[in-house]
Amino acid sequence: MGKFINILNIEKAFIFMNLLLKKYSFIFSISLSFPLFAFADQEFVEIKLDNWTAEINPRTLEVIGKMDEKSTSIATPVTENLGEYKNLLNSPNKTSWNYPEKNLNVEISKNKNQIIFKFTSSKSQTFEWPSTLQANISETNNSENIILPDGEGLLIPVTDPFWLVNFEKYNATNYSMQDQLTMPFFGNITDDNTVSYISDSSLNNTIKILKNKDTLFVQQEHVFRQKDNYAPYIVKINLDNKKNILAPAIHFRNNLIEKKEFITFKQKKDINPEIDKLYGALHAYIWGTGRTEQALDLLSSLGIKNLWIGYDEGKNDKYKVNKKFIEKAKKLCYLIGPYDTWENIQDPKTADTPLSIFPNAWPKAAIVNENGKKMPGFHNRGYEASSEYFARQKPINKDLYDRAEKFKSTGINSYFLDVDATGTVHDDYSEDHPMNTAKDMQNRITRLKHLRDMKFVLGSETAVYWAVPYLSFAHGNNAVFNNPHWTLARDKKAYGRWFPNERPEFFFKSILAPKDYEDTKYNPLYRIPLFQTVFHDSIITTDRWEIPITKFKNLKEKRLLIGLLYGVPSIWSLDIKQIKDYSKDLKKISAFFQTYHKKIGGVQLTKFSYLTEDKLVQQTQFGEIATATVNFSNRIYNNIPANSIEIFYIKENKKEIFTP
Numbered sequence: 001m002g003k004f005i006n007i008l009n010i011e012k013a014f015i016f017m018n019l020l021l022k023k024y025s026f027i028f029s030i031s032l033s034f035p036l037f038a039f040a041d042q043e044f045v046e047i048k049l050d051n052w053t054a055e056i057n058p059r060t061l062e063v064i065g066k067m068d069e070k071s072t073s074i075a076t077p078v079t080e081n082l083g084e085y086k087n088l089l090n091s092p093n094k095t096s097w098n099y100p101e102k103n104l105n106v107e108i109s110k111n112k113n114q115i116i117f118k119f120t121s122s123k124s125q126t127f128e129w130p131s132t133l134q135a136n137i138s139e140t141n142n143s144e145n146i147i148l149p150d151g152e153g154l155l156i157p158v159t160d161p162f163w164l165v166n167f168e169k170y171n172a173t174n175y176s177m178q179d180q181l182t183m184p185f186f187g188n189i190t191d192d193n194t195v196s197y198i199s200d201s202s203l204n205n206t207i208k209i210l211k212n213k214d215t216l217f218v219q220q221e222h223v224f225r226q227k228d229n230y231a232p233y234i235v236k237i238n239l240d241n242k243k244n245i246l247a248p249a250i251h252f253r254n255n256l257i258e259k260k261e262f263i264t265f266k267q268k269k270d271i272n273p274e275i276d277k278l279y280g281a282l283h284a285y286i287w288g289t290g291r292t293e294q295a296l297d298l299l300s301s302l303g304i305k306n307l308w309i310g311y312d313e314g315k316n317d318k319y320k321v322n323k324k325f326i327e328k329a330k331k332l333c334y335l336i337g338p339y340d341t342w343e344n345i346q347d348p349k350t351a352d353t354p355l356s357i358f359p360n361a362w363p364k365a366a367i368v369n370e371n372g373k374k375m376p377g378f379h380n381r382g383y384e385a386s387s388e389y390f391a392r393q394k395p396i397n398k399d400l401y402d403r404a405e406k407f408k409s410t411g412i413n414s415y416f417l418d419v420d421a422t423g424t425v426h427d428d429y430s431e432d433h434p435m436n437t438a439k440d441m442q443n444r445i446t447r448l449k450h451l452r453d454m455k456f457v458l459g460s461e462t463a464v465y466w467a468v469p470y471l472s473f474a475h476g477n478n479a480v481f482n483n484p485h486w487t488l489a490r491d492k493k494a495y496g497r498w499f500p501n502e503r504p505e506f507f508f509k510s511i512l513a514p515k516d517y518e519d520t521k522y523n524p525l526y527r528i529p530l531f532q533t534v535f536h537d538s539i540i541t542t543d544r545w546e547i548p549i550t551k552f553k554n555l556k557e558k559r560l561l562i563g564l565l566y567g568v569p570s571i572w573s574l575d576i577k578q579i580k581d582y583s584k585d586l587k588k589i590s591a592f593f594q595t596y597h598k599k600i601g602g603v604q605l606t607k608f609s610y611l612t613e614d615k616l617v618q619q620t621q622f623g624e625i626a627t628a629t630v631n632f633s634n635r636i637y638n639n640i641p642a643n644s645i646e647i648f649y650i651k652e653n654k655k656e657i658f659t660p
Helices: 009-023 161-171 247-258 265-271 273-277 294-302 323-331 386-391 396-410 437-453 466-468 482-488 515-521 529-536 556-566 577-582 583-600
Strands: 003-004 041-050 053-057 062-067 071-074 087-089 094-099 104-111 114-120 127-130 143-148 153-157 174-176 185-190 196-200 204-213 215-224 233-240 284-286 307-311 335-341 414-418 457-461 473-475 540-542 570-573 605-609 616-622 626-631 644-649 654-659
Touching: 041 104, 053 265, 062 233, 071 127, 071 174, 094 233, 127 233, 143 204, 143 215, 153 605, 161 204, 161 215, 161 515, 185 215, 185 247, 185 540, 265 273, 273 457, 284 482, 284 583, 294 323, 307 414, 323 335, 335 396, 335 457, 335 583, 386 396, 386 437, 396 437, 414 437, 437 457, 437 466, 466 529, 466 654, 482 515, 482 605, 529 540, 556 583, 556 616, 556 626, 556 644, 577 583, 583 626, 583 654
Parallel strands: 003 041, 284 307, 284 570, 307 335, 335 414, 414 457, 457 473, 473 540
Antiparallel strands: 041 053, 053 062, 062 071, 087 094, 094 104, 104 114, 114 233, 127 215, 143 153, 143 185, 174 204, 185 196, 196 233, 204 215, 605 616, 616 626, 626 644, 644 654
């Protein structure tokens, strides 16, 4: 492997070199341009961490990890021409060099058992690193599985024929880290180890799922942009000595805690005690007759003591949520709040929803693309609204906060703000309200903080990591690999129309999920609780609002079991007919979940394991409170019936079995 430079002993090397130069200066006076460290075959920088060693080749940025006398390929050589590296400097705390031809600087440091790579540039360019493409080194471990925080989390076997086809089939080979992954990391499981790759920021990063013959691998790409003042690109890497599929999530959680960017449910409850009502609560959006007091009476009669209720507003709605309805829901100890969005603006004369109308915003609040044209809104409805336009109002965000105050006057105790937490951030090239993606992200954080401080139990859509500190719940995080869903949902004949107005098929029509849909989104062999490992004691999440638990006839039981295994609630679309049709399910599920979730809600998910070789029996643990064991198979396992869950309450030494 050649010789190595050990940064821990480098000071001794410099002292020795200086002595040589002083004593034999006449020898070196002929040429002062010789390389400081030159080797015949390869050159490596060696960095020793707590229980492993990283060897970095400065010519190619290849990284090999060594642990227990075994080698693991961490980053394969960069394929593009980096040019000659220069200015190699070492100290006990960091190593650095640069590639003048590439206009790229490298700085490597360490924090306990984590090695940190920091890349900087003053040039607009794309840089691809790291890659898990199998190295051509016989003694390194082979890649087996990719760990990906797509929604809740995916575990992808790299040679699985199903995934070798479906990433390309559903055009899902490129993941924008900022809005298509909930957390900025990925992992690679090898024969013996788990390698975790954690980015310091999700902005301007792309995770590519590529194929080399019959094997998948990951390549991360970063774009240095002048618009961001060439913000640095930082990747932190851990090597663990066993196949721990939760390792990347655990390291990411620890990093958040270390940076004081992690807020627990307990801390959030100190700000707003109403958050406590989320424990044990199912989540439901109400339509038509679901907005009547009769619907509330029916829900209460089923023994539902905890419930989150959401509603939207349409100008043609026959049934509307009023103060009397809100007051009754609150007396039942339910949480209730409107669906709102600040993402879209439309012409007040033709707007299809009052939520897209803001005073004086049309059309000047529109985001302007780099080509000078306004950015079309969702489904080409109006325009995308610039967060910077509202941030520059005096007082700040006046139109937005005025609307929130108007909603608050109705007596609500919760609020759902769509989009703001999803990581969907934009550049705006408007001369009046320019911004980059980092500024858009900060504007959205400011808005979420304000709503939180209004004492709303605040939720948003598919919350990414930086939004979690300001939220109590999120709808959509439990979903994974959404591309098949977008395809199916666009087929209105199959999935359902946004009609009739009081009972849209889109929410109420129950259908059979196609096989591909089931296997990409709800196959327990591929799903893992990454998001819950990081955030179970910080936020409560559900599936997407347009995929209520009743949507797919052939997936209802499996989806319930996955949710219970991860300690998260189911989401429903309800009106009086739906409540009556599913009264037995609502009563049974709510009774079980209320007891279970009130014990494990706000408790860290500490373990996840497979109890059988076929991976169909899975177990989670929540601190020292409970274990949840789900038998996804069609046979009995240790007295757990097929397709059932067993909860073991540790302190009480009590078991409870639930079969959906």
